[in-house]
Amino acid sequence: MADEPMMAGPALRRLRKRENLTQAAMASRLAISASYLNLIERNQRPVTARVLVQLISEFAFDPQSLKIDERIGGLDGLVRRVGDERFADLGIDREEVDTFLSESPQIAAAFARLYDQAGHPAALPNAEPTYAVRTAIEHWKNHFSDLDHAAEALADEMRLSRGNLSAALVDRLRERHQLAVRILPREVMPDHRRRLDLHARQVQLAEMLGPRSRTFQMAVQLAELEQRDEIEKIVQGAKLEDDSSREFLKRHLSAYFAAALIMPYGRFLRACDATGYDLSILLRRFEVSFEQLAHRLTTLQRVGQRGLPFFMLRVDGAGQLSKRFVGASGATFFDTEQLCPLWIAMKTFRQPGDLLTELVSLEETAGEAKEWFCMARTVSVGGAAGESSRFSVVLGLDARLGGALVQSHGKSLDEGTPTRIGPGCRQCHRVDCQQRSLPPASGRLVFDPLGRASLPYAIARDIATS
Numbered sequence: 001m002a003d004e005p006m007m008a009g010p011a012l013r014r015l016r017k018r019e020n021l022t023q024a025a026m027a028s029r030l031a032i033s034a035s036y037l038n039l040i041e042r043n044q045r046p047v048t049a050r051v052l053v054q055l056i057s058e059f060a061f062d063p064q065s066l067k068i069d070e071r072i073g074g075l076d077g078l079v080r081r082v083g084d085e086r087f088a089d090l091g092i093d094r095e096e097v098d099t100f101l102s103e104s105p106q107i108a109a110a111f112a113r114l115y116d117q118a119g120h121p122a123a124l125p126n127a128e129p130t131y132a133v134r135t136a137i138e139h140w141k142n143h144f145s146d147l148d149h150a151a152e153a154l155a156d157e158m159r160l161s162r163g164n165l166s167a168a169l170v171d172r173l174r175e176r177h178q179l180a181v182r183i184l185p186r187e188v189m190p191d192h193r194r195r196l197d198l199h200a201r202q203v204q205l206a207e208m209l210g211p212r213s214r215t216f217q218m219a220v221q222l223a224e225l226e227q228r229d230e231i232e233k234i235v236q237g238a239k240l241e242d243d244s245s246r247e248f249l250k251r252h253l254s255a256y257f258a259a260a261l262i263m264p265y266g267r268f269l270r271a272c273d274a275t276g277y278d279l280s281i282l283l284r285r286f287e288v289s290f291e292q293l294a295h296r297l298t299t300l301q302r303v304g305q306r307g308l309p310f311f312m313l314r315v316d317g318a319g320q321l322s323k324r325f326v327g328a329s330g331a332t333f334f335d336t337e338q339l340c341p342l343w344i345a346m347k348t349f350r351q352p353g354d355l356l357t358e359l360v361s362l363e364e365t366a367g368e369a370k371e372w373f374c375m376a377r378t379v380s381v382g383g384a385a386g387e388s389s390r391f392s393v394v395l396g397l398d399a400r401l402g403g404a405l406v407q408s409h410g411k412s413l414d415e416g417t418p419t420r421i422g423p424g425c426r427q428c429h430r431v432d433c434q435q436r437s438l439p440p441a442s443g444r445l446v447f448d449p450l451g452r453a454s455l456p457y458a459i460a461r462d463i464a465t466s
């Protein structure tokens with residue numbers, strides 16, 4: 001994969017604060033404008049070679065610190081780790097984490113390595129490959145520039161904006177790869193959605209797949225045939241330790257390319273901007289499912305052409321997460337195995353098929369509440385044999401950016417009363433929650449020998465952060 005632009009905003013901001021400089025003063029020493037430094041600090045411009053030379057010259061800046069920052073996922077990655085339930089009683093806030101990373105980057109990297117090797121207390125051994133892959137995807141903020149550009153070029157070559165997408169994919173597979181597309185009955189192919197039969201020169205699809213799923217599976221097959229080398233480069237660069245993790249990442253990247261082919265970056269972002277991210281229009285214009293659209297909205301991080309920073313997750317009726325993509329949102333609160341039952345993700349199951357919206361407030365680290373504008377609806381995921389499972393797919397965005405969305409019109413994001421939620425009962429320290437099913441992992445329970453409290457658990461208020 002070609003070198004990605006060096007985005008080092010948080011590192012430069014920490015350096016400036018450590019030196020006790022204003023943006024104007026630091027910009028002067030770097031021989032750039034204050035407005036350009038502001039863009040660099042917000043990760044809207046990369047650090048150029050000339051700026052890097054000035055940093056080394058003026059501040060004895062060590063470029064290796066950028067690599068350390070990248071490896072641990074920057075400030076957001078470190079905040080996510082210290083947000084673990086095992087540290088909840090310490091009351092560590094985001095500012096303390098920022099100071100730690102700024103003043104002791106090597107020790108911060110050592111802590112991150114130990115944490116990652118120890119694993120999350122709720123993690124199961126067979127879940128480790130998916131955790132490793134999720135960490136790799138978060139490192140790239142779920143944006144793979146080379147795959148996006150390749151998909152966009154192929155979409156232009158195939159003229160996908162002008163004709164029937166499914167027919168164009170069938171033609172591409174036949175003309176470029178001498179592969180016919182065949183729909184097979186359920187009794188012939190009960191265990192697969194798609195299969196490549198090189199002997200028969202066929203891409204075989206299960207008849208129980210809907211039209212959108214068939215189109216997506218053909219696009220995935222094209223990714224596996226035409227982007228094998230590029231995908232392999234990215235996987236090698238991720239330095240994953242086992243074959244299962246590498247295969248999981250390959251599968252994600254193939255699906256990423258397929259979505260980028262169906263929703264080419266430039267055309268998709270223009271449609272988002274023109275419609276105010278109107279989900280109903282985007283679903284019809286690009287002929288995709290709600291889950292496919294949600295995935296794509298987390299990837300809009302192209303330098304100089306960024307979209308809104310969404311996160312996306314998929315959860316089942318028991319509150320268990322099966323997918324989570326942070327993107328560039330900075331969200332850390334769903335690094336847990338179960339979600340808060342008060343959240344919109346769980347409410348959708350009572351109104352299947354309806355798009356629900358909600359403003360929520362959550363303390364991601366001790367004492368630091370943040371508001372998010374969330375949209376969610378149920379989806380049915382069908383297997384090749386005809387059975388289906390129901391999930392809730394949630395899209396979320398920093399509430400300060402939510403006013404740009406059509407879905408937020410008519411809602412007061414500034415003055416509205418948000419729904420207070422937590423990161424799952426074991427990690428939540430709200431003392432006044434009637435919905436709580438478990439006490440916090442590091443909480444101290446209080447028992448009144450003379451009476452019975454109205455709450456499920458009486459928790460000592462010295463651990464409360466809300």
